[in-house]
Amino acid sequence: MDNTRQAYLSILQWNSRGIRSKVEAVNLFNQYEIIVISETFLKDEDIYQIKGYNIVRFDRNSNRERGGMAILLKSYLKYHTLYLDVNLVQIEIGVINIETSQGPISLITYYRSPTYVAGNTLAEWEKEWRYIVNLTKTFDKFILLGDFNAHHPWWGSSYSCSYGNIIHDSLVFEDNFVLLNDGSPTHFTITNGSYVPSSIDLTFVSANLYFDLCNWKVLDDSWGSDHFPIVTSGKIDINYCKKIDYRYNLSKMSWESFLEELETKKNVFNSLVYLNSSVITKYDTFINIINTCIINSMPQVGQRDVNKIVNGTTKTKCNPKVIPKNVWWNEECDRAVRLRKAKLASLKFRCNLDQFIEYKKTCAVTRRTLKEEKKNHLENSVVPLTETPKSLVSGQELKLSKTVSTVQNL
Helix, strand or coil, X not given: CCCEEEEEEEEEEEECCCCHHHHHHHXXXXXXXXEEEECCCCCCCXXXXXXXXXXXXXXXXXXXXXXXXXXEEECCECEEEECCCCCCCCCEEEEEEECECCCCEEEEEEECCCCCCCCCCHHHHHHHHHHHHHHHCCCCCEEEEEECCCCCHHHCCCCCCHHHHHHHHHHCCCCCCEECCCCCCCEEEEECCEEXXXXXXXXXXXXXXXXXXXXXXXXXXXXXXXXXXXXXXXXXXXXXXXXXXXXXXXXXXXXXHHHHHHHHCHHHHHCHHHHCCCHHHHHHHHHHHHHHHHHHCCCCCCHHHHHHHHCCCCCCCCCCCCCCCCCCXXXXXXXXXXXXXXXXXXXXXXXXHHHHHHHHHHHHHHHHHHHHHHHHHHHHHCCCCCCCCHHHCCHHXXXXXXHHHHHHHC
């Protein structure tokens, strides 16, 4: 069976400036197959999960002031992580291979902290950068993206710095490097009471991916960070994992029949054939027995259906097009996000200390609003432990309760 589908492979890259405080924003990015986050500020002991995604983390070193990266991939994507046997001091990178019909595509996430660390020289950083350039030459197709913290007119900066000059000079004559940036600002700072935009988040692709992955744009909402999310997309056939899903309507099953069926088959587990078999064979035998007992305990189920389930021929594939919805999102969330975006637009055209403080306060209010609305929805959706849902009450209990209420009314 062909396990590929034709779809727009969409990648969102974003320097979140701390991912734990922006979990609601990341949840709203669920229309993208891959999300690449810089400056997660996560440590090894931190637990972080997003529904519908597998997460590959490259946590920051405890000695670093900033950093940490994460790659979130839709759970149906096929990929594997590449572990590099190298110790980079000034640069953080992570590499994964994504399986597609065109072969593997290597996704490289990059981050360099702007903070100066004593003892780290520009020459040492250049040596590490050259290592990354040479690393890309070992891949047939690659995407290199992240927060480079480097300035150069090539990607839209108003000036150039030493880091930007080295990147430009090392790539300008490389035939296999294509820069997707169109000059749009990806970052902003407040300097001397002025709103100063800059382009320091970059996206490079190999030449053989340019025509398939050439859609690049900066989103207009920073979601409380000083970096704007960037979306790169293109029409590429991606491989996805098949999901086998067995479902039983247990409400129709007779548990007494199930226990009787199981009792008749318990001798199998004491047989020499079972005891001398491999672990995998024992597991398969156990699953087959449980499946058979369940099916035989259900009414109006023929042997043909039993064989289908026991032999594993009843399968359903996960649907990659299904996007989980944020059911807790409401008009209050819309209003809070619109207000934050309006404050950011106002900051661009009339920047002063008061406006900046007002913008940061609005960002905090928006985060609190989204968190509270999500929490309120969850609390209203969960049945209290003191109440018993009707679906869990047996017919005899319902009859008894009706009888008691009738007697009390007499």
